[in-house]
Amino acid sequence: xxxxxxxxxxxxxxxxxxxxxxxxxxxxxxxxxxxxxxxxxxxxxxxxxxxxxxxxxxxxxxxxxxxxxxxxxx
Numbered sequence: 001x002x003x004x005x006x007x008x009x010x011x012x013x014x015x016x017x018x019x020x021x022x023x024x025x026x027x028x029x030x031x032x033x034x035x036x037x038x039x040x041x042x043x044x045x046x047x048x049x050x051x052x053x054x055x056x057x058x059x060x061x062x063x064x065x066x067x068x069x070x071x072x073x074x
Contacts, residue, residue, distance in 0.1 A: 002047070006054035031056040034068040 010031075033051060035044055044062055051060050063071070 002050040003053035006051050006056060010054055010056050030059060030061070032061045032063060032068075034065045035062055037064045037066060 031051065033047065035047060039047075048060060048062055052058075
């Protein structure tokens with residue numbers, strides 16, 4: 001169920017839909033998912049596996065929400 005949701009979410013951000021050309025293979029789009037700080041390691045791994053099943057690519061980065069906020073601020 002989570003993989004299905006992430007797959008539909010990923011479809012909304014594909015470059016060929018946003019710009020009318022190109023593809024994920026020719027124009028890589030990095031995937032960064034934020035996770036709540038209180039999640040356990042097993043939950044993080046399950047989210048990573050679901051993102052891979054959804055086709056979000058081999059290069060998926062998981063970061064905590066506070067870390068994402070700090071990076072955005074910088």
